[in-house]
Amino acid sequence: MSDGSPPAPARRGTPRTADRSAVVVGGGLAGVTAALALADAGVRVTLLEGRPRLGGLAFSFRRGSLTVDNGQHVYLRCCTAYRWFLDRIEATALAPLQDRLDVPVVDVAKPEGRRLGRLRRDPLPVPLHLGRSLAAYPHLSLAERAAVGRAALALKGLDPADPALDGQDFGSWLAAHGQSARAVEALWDLVGVATLNAVAGDASLGLAAMVFKTGLLSDPGAADIGWARVPLGELHDRLARRALDSAGVRTEVRTRVTSVSVNGNGAWSVQVPGGNLETDAVVLAVPHREAHDLLPPGALDAPERLLRIGTAPILNVHVVYDRPVLARPFLAALGTPVQWVFDRTHASGLRTGQYLALSQSAAQDEIDTPVAELRERYLPELERLIPGTRAAVVEDFFVTRERTATFAPAPGVGRLRPGARTKAPGLYLAGAWTATGWPATMESAVRSGVSAADAALSALGRPRPRHLFEFEEAA
Numbered sequence: 001m002s003d004g005s006p007p008a009p010a011r012r013g014t015p016r017t018a019d020r021s022a023v024v025v026g027g028g029l030a031g032v033t034a035a036l037a038l039a040d041a042g043v044r045v046t047l048l049e050g051r052p053r054l055g056g057l058a059f060s061f062r063r064g065s066l067t068v069d070n071g072q073h074v075y076l077r078c079c080t081a082y083r084w085f086l087d088r089i090e091a092t093a094l095a096p097l098q099d100r101l102d103v104p105v106v107d108v109a110k111p112e113g114r115r116l117g118r119l120r121r122d123p124l125p126v127p128l129h130l131g132r133s134l135a136a137y138p139h140l141s142l143a144e145r146a147a148v149g150r151a152a153l154a155l156k157g158l159d160p161a162d163p164a165l166d167g168q169d170f171g172s173w174l175a176a177h178g179q180s181a182r183a184v185e186a187l188w189d190l191v192g193v194a195t196l197n198a199v200a201g202d203a204s205l206g207l208a209a210m211v212f213k214t215g216l217l218s219d220p221g222a223a224d225i226g227w228a229r230v231p232l233g234e235l236h237d238r239l240a241r242r243a244l245d246s247a248g249v250r251t252e253v254r255t256r257v258t259s260v261s262v263n264g265n266g267a268w269s270v271q272v273p274g275g276n277l278e279t280d281a282v283v284l285a286v287p288h289r290e291a292h293d294l295l296p297p298g299a300l301d302a303p304e305r306l307l308r309i310g311t312a313p314i315l316n317v318h319v320v321y322d323r324p325v326l327a328r329p330f331l332a333a334l335g336t337p338v339q340w341v342f343d344r345t346h347a348s349g350l351r352t353g354q355y356l357a358l359s360q361s362a363a364q365d366e367i368d369t370p371v372a373e374l375r376e377r378y379l380p381e382l383e384r385l386i387p388g389t390r391a392a393v394v395e396d397f398f399v400t401r402e403r404t405a406t407f408a409p410a411p412g413v414g415r416l417r418p419g420a421r422t423k424a425p426g427l428y429l430a431g432a433w434t435a436t437g438w439p440a441t442m443e444s445a446v447r448s449g450v451s452a453a454d455a456a457l458s459a460l461g462r463p464r465p466r467h468l469f470e471f472e473e474a475a
Ligand SMILES: Cc1cc2nc3c(=O)[nH]c(=O)nc-3n(C[C@H](O)[C@H](O)[C@H](O)COP(=O)(O)OP(=O)(O)OC[C@H]3O[C@@H](n4cnc5c(N)ncnc54)[C@H](O)[C@@H]3O)c2cc1C
Pocket: 025, 026, 027, 028, 029, 030, 031, 048, 049, 050, 051, 054, 055, 056, 057, 058, 070, 071, 072, 073, 074, 075, 255, 256, 257, 258, 285, 286, 287, 290, 314, 315, 316, 402, 404, 405, 406, 430, 431, 432, 433, 440, 441, 442, 443, 444, 445
């Protein structure tokens, strides 16, 4: 932790051959990744984070005896960069993957009662791995299931990197490929809203194709789900901090950078309250609006484009019951405003009863709704969805609101996302919002951090660390 005094400036007049330095601004997953990668290559790194902790948008806080995540986070087996990151911070065992994709989907729309379906895979090659599950999926008619199969095959033929796809919306593509409103609700949006943070009609076809192709059609195990069995802060703050310390990174929290400028001699100056740091390279790993405000003139051709990247909210509704109410680790819901429900009991440290978190993505309509109103809306919905809650006593009810949880994956967003390199030598960009090809996820953040470090290392003349995450060759 910072003692409140400004970080000591990096040594001036450093010989520019050997002892290279970099400052990484922002201690989210992108910044932590960039800092680790640079330090592993022998660069002297200072990481500056404005808040009192690392982890950015994926963090935990205390509420009485509970440790609460600001929002449920999951990843998929195909998130190879985030899995590399977990390995690098020695956290893999704390955020394991399912052996095999298995998502219970409960529909409560019909008056005659709840209906359980499952999205799961068989140990078969793509696309047969999902064939049996789709064929038996009770939330769609036979004709709808057949149409889903045809649309999935059509998706397989799309190139997510094709700029023409970026400008189209996924909803129109689904309609043009014979998908009923019900198929969109019960399958495409069930997965897409949680991964893209937008309904199909509001999502770029390029990003949606990327998610569905990679997750469902690249490898049989690609969509197996992983999540932290401990608070997110344990991974993204404590263990990340330990890895940074042992890599020799100097980490300063509560240190907000106010400006970044280049000196006449090509060195960079990073301004923090009460001091400044001189360095060879700067990685700006802050959200896109903050990056816009920190970019020096001329660093991007059209910096105002960053301000045209929208944001999208995620709401989490947290309910603590006095007794166990749900036997599964999570479920997805249909026919109710509830989207996904996760059991947080163990991870939060709750000793008796059960703690459920409802993860509500694309929550534009509810992000400012008062807690009392959300309570009135969601407790009865949980009673419809999870019968065990009907006799249980609610011991605590609260919400966490992330108004700018992700960038909005709207059609056209792809051409607004810059890459890691700027026009200013020595200045690099990282963040889930940069041009990684992925939606705003932990995977995108880690990939962006690796790309920024790669770009900086090649300019600094440092070899890439051997164990750094390797990008796959494009097919
Ligand atoms: C509720 C919620 C649920 C989510 N669910 C999932 C999920 O299930 N799966 C998934 O993969 N992703 C999920 N995400 C998205 C994921 O958390 C983000 O994409 C990822 O964490 C972004 O990391 P980042 O490093 O790019 O940015 P950030 O996490 O935003 O980090 C940027 C950091 O920069 C710091 N900063 C800003 N300005 C300055 C400054 N001037 N000086 C110093 N520091 C500064 C900020 O304090 C912050 O720590 C979710 C996000 C939320 C909010």
